[in-house]
Amino acid sequence: MLSSTFQIRELFNADWPATWAVIEPAFRPGTTFPHPQDITSEAAYEIWAAGSAKAYVAEDESGGILGTYYLKPNQPGRGSHVCNCAYIVSSAARGMGIASKMCEHSQREALQEGYRSMQFNFVVSTNTGAVRLWQKLGFEIVGTLPEAFDHPENGYVDVYVMHKSLLG
């Protein structure tokens, strides 16, 4: 039984196996992320937690990983004041508001890190729950990429670029 109270903290290397167990079921169906459906744990680690990325986990009272997100510069150099994040919630922990809480947490972290705004580069338009949630949290659709995602059931579908200023 998952507890409904949780904390969000930085991911440590020792968390990776439990975190990958949350990420893997989100990557395998190929319905929301563009990454190869057969991505390995190692390749996912490179995307999620290596290089310039800072990764976080939502952890319940008994240390179970309920969700994870990363925060990194969206571009190098003169584009590095805009950050990029991605969030995944364990299928067992849906409906607890974890995605919202992680997104709010990431905005506070991003401000502390000196970012001015946050951009999601690749929100699949058929992922309507995510689109609505980001809009509720203040993100706007600033771009529509025609047929940029090859959805396994729906074929080529549009992708949104979403953006929020962190400066209020």
Place this chain on the structure above:
Amino acid sequence: MLSSTFQIRELFNADWPATWAVIEPAFRPGTTFPHPQDITSEAAYEIWAAGSAKAYVAEDESGGILGTYYLKPNQPGRGSHVCNCAYIVSSAARGMGIASKMCEHSQREALQEGYRSMQFNFVVSTNTGAVRLWQKLGFEIVGTLPEAFDHPENGYVDVYVMHKSLLG
């Protein structure tokens, strides 16, 4: 004296020093590309010609490099039917239509490689010559990223996402 006739062909490793001599003056001012202004030749090679990228050069009759571009998937997996390109023309070879010719060449190559469309992720809005050229060549602005580029003279300026279907 540069010849006004040129051919476009794939970049070979031996071309890199002459190609870097074209790229370096475009990266150093920090006015059109987001990459760090102090980027090294090695780091630029990783962006331009390594991994999944195919790189090309525009070469004059005497073997001088007048311009260069890369072509690569814009996303992995289920986003990999959209390609991304970037083009640089030597400052000594402006006004010869090399950017246009490279862009047209890249669209033919992209179609042959099986891509369905081409996307430019980061066209700085103050780079009006580039914006107009891409529009003339059939690209549309599909997104506007607010203040996504820290221009060394103009401060935070918008960036465009531009897109063209290759399927006609």
